[in-house]
Amino acid sequence: MKDSSKMQLIMLEPSIVIKFAPVTRYRWAATKYLKQIIQDRLDGKLDENGEKYEDLIQWLVDAAPPIERTIPQLVERIMALNVASIHTTTMTFTAALYNLAMEPEKYIPILRAEVLGGCADGQITVETLADLPKLDSFLREAGRFNNAGLLSLQRNAIKPFTFSDGTVIPAGAKIGCPNLFLQRDPSIYDNPEQFDGFRFVRQEKGSTQPLKGSMVTTDAAYQLFGHGKHACPGRFFAANEMKMMLATLLLRYDMKLAPGTRPEPFFIGTISMPDTKLKVLVKSRDL
Ligand code: HEM
Structure with missing residues (x-):
């Protein structure tokens, strides 16, 4: 009983x-x-x-x-999109803000000048956002440096797959790409352990050509937004949103980290999280 x-x-x-x-x-x-x-x-x-x-x-x-x-199904879709869009943007942007506040003298004047130069009558417009190569590089680098989860492109193999080199993925296997290592691969990135905000407006290692791509470009060695068929469709929106926020902050405020502090990122499972306790000191500028 x-x-x-x-x-x-x-x-x-x-x-x-x-x-x-x-x-x-x-x-x-x-x-x-x-x-x-x-x-x-x-x-x-x-x-x-x-x-x-x-x-x-x-x-x-x-x-x-x-x-x-139906209402329940559509509510579900909106909630799923909220999950995909909100914490990802918040985490990427928070980490970028810390990078800015860690080295304000190095980055703020240059980025601010670029934003001001692109403003129409002091206003940030869609055209301004489309032509901010340094800001774009800064955000892309923040994505490379901070937001690399340990595993990208996580997939469940529903049937066996054999790669051209003979490697077999059996049905039922869970696979992913070692994103952290890819985004810090010294054969691709010079000084990968250094945050280098203008890395992507400079030149590719050993090449005379500028680095391909912008904040939204995905490739095998840059998977902030995944890669391939299911690469994040919201990345164009997210990039503009983050550029708009950063450009606005740059125009209105000076900022720096509280003296003697540094971000201490941590992992939840395979996801890299920005420090949630750090304080950024912010001072209004005369406009
Ligand atoms: C900085 C912000 C963002 C980051 C870092 C990010 C990152 C990602 C990543 C890593 C994936 C998985 C890709 C894959 O497995 O191949 C993904 C998928 C997705 N993201 Fe984003 N995302 C961001 C913002 C957004 C926003 C703003 C939206 C919507 C407004 C969005 C909607 C989606 C959707 C719907 C998928 C699923 C795509 C599919 O499975 O085909 N994301 N995102």
């Missing part, structure tokens, strides 16, 4: 866990907030100009197969 009641408790557990798990509360909260907005779109609501909305919710509604055009 005792054993069977224990058994029942164990069988009940998953549903109890799901009911009280934080994600369930977030799902309820998200549904409460989003249900009318999504319902309007499902009903074909147009924007204030009588045109179809050009925003993420509309794209998600349009891309969903008919069977998934």
